Amino acid sequence: MLSGPxxxxxxxFLAAVGFGVGPLALAWIWARRYSPHKPxxxxxxxxxxxxxxxxxxxxxxxxxxxxxAIVFLIFDVEAIFLLPFAVAFGGLSAGAxxxxxxxxxxxxxxxxxxxxxxxxxxxx
Amino acid sequence: xxxxxxxxxxxxxxxxxxxQDLYNWGRKSSVWPMTFGLAxxxxxxxxxxxxxxxxxRFGAEVFRASPRQADLMIISGTITKKMxxxxxxxxxxxxxxxxxxxxxxxxxxxxxxxxxxxxLKGIDRYIPVDVHIPGCPPRPEALIHAFMTLQxxxxxxxxxxxxxxxxxxxxxxxxxxxxxCGEHDLEPPYNPExxxxxxxxxx
Numbered sequence: 492m493l494s495g496p497x498x499x500x501x502x503x504f505l506a507a508v509g510f511g512v513g514p515l516a517l518a519w520i521w522a523r524r525y526s527p528h529k530p531x532x533x534x535x536x537x538x539x540x541x542x543x544x545x546x547x548x549x550x551x552x553x554x555x556x557x558x559x560a561i562v563f564l565i566f567d568v569e570a571i572f573l574l575p576f577a578v579a580f581g582g583l584s585a586g587a588x589x590x591x592x593x594x595x596x597x598x599x600x601x602x603x604x605x606x607x608x609x610x611x612x613x614x615x
Numbered sequence: 616x617x618x619x620x621x622x623x624x625x626x627x628x629x630x631x632x633x634x635q636d637l638y639n640w641g642r643k644s645s646v647w648p649m650t651f652g653l654a655x656x657x658x659x660x661x662x663x664x665x666x667x668x669x670x671x672r673f674g675a676e677v678f679r680a681s682p683r684q685a686d687l688m689i690i691s692g693t694i695t696k697k698m699x700x701x702x703x704x705x706x707x708x709x710x711x712x713x714x715x716x717x718x719x720x721x722x723x724x725x726x727x728x729x730x731x732x733x734x735l736k737g738i739d740r741y742i743p744v745d746v747h748i749p750g751c752p753p754r755p756e757a758l759i760h761a762f763m764t765l766q767x768x769x770x771x772x773x774x775x776x777x778x779x780x781x782x783x784x785x786x787x788x789x790x791x792x793x794x795x796c797g798e799h800d801l802e803p804p805y806n807p808e809x810x811x812x813x814x815x816x817x818x
Contacts, residue, residue, distance in 0.1 A: 541701035
């Protein structure tokens with residue numbers, strides 16, 4: 492056993508476990524021996540900024556802004572595609588130009604659809 | 616162990632210590648203050664932590680943004696009556712051992728705003744203060760001196776016995792009364808357990 496090929500690994504493994512568990516065990520024994528347990532209502536409170544937590548965490552957020560943000564994101568990305576399109580516009584073939592216009596049309600169609608669904612108007 | 620024997624042994628290159636000294640040495644060398652500034656004294660506190668004054672030399676550079684990880688509360692500035700409940704609650708949320716340095720005239724007594732209707736006349740009305748620093752504001756050197764004073768205080772604490780510090784004594788409370796905002800003043804205006812009532816003698 493002592494001369495086995497895995498002896499070193501076993502020794503190192505034990506040392507690694509001891510290195511992790513040792514200080515924790517020492518701290519636990521120390522706490523048991525000397526420092527009394529002192530929990531409290533304020534001390535165990537969830538919120539730790541000095542203010543008292545109030546209300547419920549289970550509240551509803553409005554989804555309107557989420558939809559608005561998604562629409563904004565789509566057209567933000569579209570603007571990034573439009574820039575190289577504009578730069579390379581002079582040397583583009585008719586097919587490439589048509590493909591880009593279809594892409595634009597699809598997005599504008601989506602915007603019109605979203606507008607008709609009332610996503611862009613915020614009801615309070 | 617006899618002091619002379621310890622000195623004699625250390626001359627021979629043998630260092631001896633006690634569990635208590637080792638514990639106190641470890642604790643005083645890693646006092647973590649809380650990231651918590653109240654008024655202009657906080658600017659001096661920030662300066663103390665920076666490279667010029669370098670509080671890191673004393674093992675206290677790790678300002679923790681949560682009371683759960685902090686050992687030391689530096690009351691750096693004016694405590695308004697609206698802020699006092701939050702200060703006490705933050706102190707309550709710190710785990711033991713916990714220490715308090717009252718920095719500046721305002722934290723000690725209300726300072727220049729003592730006549731003000733909205734200023735607490737010293738934080739020691741609600742929580743036990745370990746070191747007071749006078750000054751308006753105290754210079755970073757003064758804060759460092761207060762810190763060294765606190766370290767000396769920690770160094771002399773006993774692990775057992777009647778005079779052991781409050782965090783080792785099960786009878787001492789870990790939480791203090793959080794005042795509420797009353798109509799004219801905080802309610803109660805002071806914590807009688809912490810702030811001694813001055814008795815009039817000879818009437």
